[in-house]
Amino acid sequence: MKSIDIIHSEHRALASVLQALRFVVGEIGAGRLQPDFRLLSSMVDYITQVPDKVHHPKEDDHLFPALRARSTAAAGLIDALEAQHAEGYRMTVGLLQALVHYQAMGDKAFANFEATVLEYLAFSWKHLNMEEGELLPLARKNLTADDWTAIDAAFAANFDPCAGAQGEFEVLFGCIVSMTPAPYGLGTAR
Ligand SMILES: [Fe+2]
Ligand SMILES: [Fe+2]
Known part of the structure; x- marks a missing residue:
């Protein structure tokens, strides 16, 4: 089940960027870190683009239809996850807008940016937990x-990890790690 390993590893990469974003926003809110807009933009770029372009197509186009065909019990869960993919896209647009507003307006727009980030993080954790805790066990049980x-x-044909967009996103992930201050990254606090 190479596909499950790929889904898990993409969830882990996304979760690590989400955790790093929570850390950085918390440190800015506590006054221990100055906003680094290149870092914040890179994080928001990653969590906006990777689900939409790299990760969700694997689930929407391959995993979900295969499980729907094998398990009527999974239908409600898959409906909910598909709706969350659409909602997630809408929420990342809001996140981008809040970040642009924060960069333009400075400190007085931080509270709005922080609230938007926290709302997005809660939504994303719920989605990742539903897939890890409910979807993947059902897929393991029901798919042949x-x-x-x-x-x-299908994954191998469409998603070569060494080519195309995924290569770009690995570079972006590496930049985020290098810019994020310890303990979540290798950068230094400013
Ligand atoms: Fe998903
Ligand atoms: Fe997923």
């Missing part, structure tokens, strides 16, 4: 070896 072979082949 042939289903996994087909999904693995």
Whole structure:
């Protein structure tokens, strides 16, 4: 089940950027860190683009349809997850707007940016937990070896980790790690 490993690793990468964003925003709010808009923009860029362009297509186009075909019990969960993908896209637009407003207006717009970030983080944790805790166990239980072979082949055909957009996002992930202050990254506090 190479596909499950790929989904897990993308969830882990996304979760680590979300945790780093929570840390950085908390440190700015506490007055221990000056806002680094290149770092904040890189984080928001990652959590806006990677789900939409890299991760959700794997779920929407391959994993969800395969599970729908095998399990009527999974239908309600998949409906909810698909709706969350659409809602997540809408929320990342709000996140981008709040970040632009914060950069333009400075400190007086921080509270709005922080509230938007916290709302997005809560939403994303819920989505990741539903997929890790409910969807993937159902997929493991219900999908056949042939289903996994087909999904693995589709992932391999469409998502070469060494090419295209995913390569760009690995570079972006590396930049975020290098800019985020310890203990969540390798950067130094400013
Ligand atoms: Fe998802
Ligand atoms: Fe996911």
